[in-house]
Amino acid sequence: MYKKVLEDSGLKSGEAEIYDLLLQYGDSPASDITSKTKFKRGMVYKFLDDLEKRGLVSTYRKNKKTYFKPEHPYKLLESIEKTIQESKTQETMLQSTLSQIVNTFNTLQNKPGVRVYEGIDGIKEVYMDTLRESKEIWAILQTSDVDPKLYKWLTEEYTPMRAKSGIKAKVIAAQDSKLKKYIEKNKEENRETKTVQTGKFPIAIEMNIYGNKVAFMNFKKGESNIGIIINNKLIADTMRALFSLAWEE
Numbered sequence: 130m131y132k133k134v135l136e137d138s139g140l141k142s143g144e145a146e147i148y149d150l151l152l153q154y155g156d157s158p159a160s161d162i163t164s165k166t167k168f169k170r171g172m173v174y175k176f177l178d179d180l181e182k183r184g185l186v187s188t189y190r191k192n193k194k195t196y197f198k199p200e201h202p203y204k205l206l207e208s209i210e211k212t213i214q215e216s217k218t219q220e221t222m223l224q225s226t227l228s229q230i231v232n233t234f235n236t237l238q239n240k241p242g243v244r245v246y247e248g249i250d251g252i253k254e255v256y257m258d259t260l261r262e263s264k265e266i267w268a269i270l271q272t273s274d275v276d277p278k279l280y281k282w283l284t285e286e287y288t289p290m291r292a293k294s295g296i297k298a299k300v301i302a303a304q305d306s307k308l309k310k311y312i313e314k315n316k317e318e319n320r321e322t323k324t325v326q327t328g329k330f331p332i333a334i335e336m337n338i339y340g341n342k343v344a345f346m347n348f349k350k351g352e353s354n355i356g357i358i359i360n361n362k363l364i365a366d367t368m369r370a371l372f373s374l375a376w377e378e
Contacts, residue, residue, distance in 0.1 A: 138205055139212065140183075143168060143176045148185055151199035158194045183208050246356040249279050255337075255344050255356035256287050259296070262340040266291075266298045267372045270335040271327070273305035276350045292319040301325060301375055303332040323376060338372060341365045 130153060135145035150165055151157060163173045177197050180186035184204045186197050246254050259266050275283070291298065298320040302308055304327050312322050325332075337344040341362040347355050359365075 135205070139209055140205075141176075141179070143172060144180055144183075147173065147176045148180055148199060151186065151197060152202075156189075156196045156198045158196055162197065241361050242359075244358045244360070246358075248354050249276060249348070252279060252346050252348050252354055252356040253282060253287075255346055255358055256283070258342070258358060259337055259339050259344065260287075260291060260294060262342065263294065263296060264340040266296060267300075267338040267369060267376075268298060268335060269301045269332060269372070269375075271303040271305055271332045272307040272311050274333075274349050276348050276354065279348050279354075288318050292317070295319070297321070299372075299376065301372070303327045303330060336368070338365055338368050343368050 130149055132145045132149045150162055159173055163170045177186055185200050187200055188195050188197055300322045302322055302324055304324050315322055335346045343359045343365050345357045
């Protein structure tokens with residue numbers, strides 16, 4: 130009768146069914162309750178025990194039998210209020226230590242080393258790391274030979290996010306069919322671009338230098354998509370020097 134409402138109020142399906150039966154038929158021994166449900170006797174006792182812990186069921190003895198009595202439905206409201214209060218306490222405890230947890234997480238993320246990501250979702254995670262670092266990005270890339278799904282995500286989601294975040298990009302790009310449109314959006318997408326001849330400088334993957342990290346992404350359609358992040362200041366500074374040399378020339 131009220132099973133759905135009881136479930137929406139936080140009771141498990143079995144608990145809701147048993148409590149609903151008690152509301153309909155009144156005080157009952159476990160055998161009578163079992164006969165009215167699809168649950169076996171053992172599960173009925175478990176649900177009754179759980180309901181008793183919630184304060185929604187109590188017991189008493191009569192004619193050498195244990196009867197289960199439904200407590201006032203207001204007990205359910207008290208149970209919800211108790212859960213809300215416990216959640217608030219947990220939230221307060223988490224907030225008090227969250228900054229320490231975040232510092233530990235950041236230390237781990239910034240620990241020198243190499244991380245490898247596979248698939249389109251893995252490459253997206255590499256790009257998202259450039260946003261989390263929030264430093265200017267120096268990139269060497271080509272714009273045409275990119276997996277279509279990733280290209281759509283890059284142009285419609287990632288690049289607008291980067292531009293909106295105020296993260297500038299300096300790009301050395303291979304000349305190809307999509308480069309003209311790419312350059313036309315330089316100002317809008319907070320980017321400065323210089324080009325190189327594809328035949329003389331065949332760029333098959335993308336490289337990003339940002340903060341103390343260097344990322345390499347292979348996202349050509351039909352190939353194994355893979356992203357690699359190297360977190361090492363000396364490597365990042367050396368690659369940045371090589372990029373500057375190419376940029377100036």
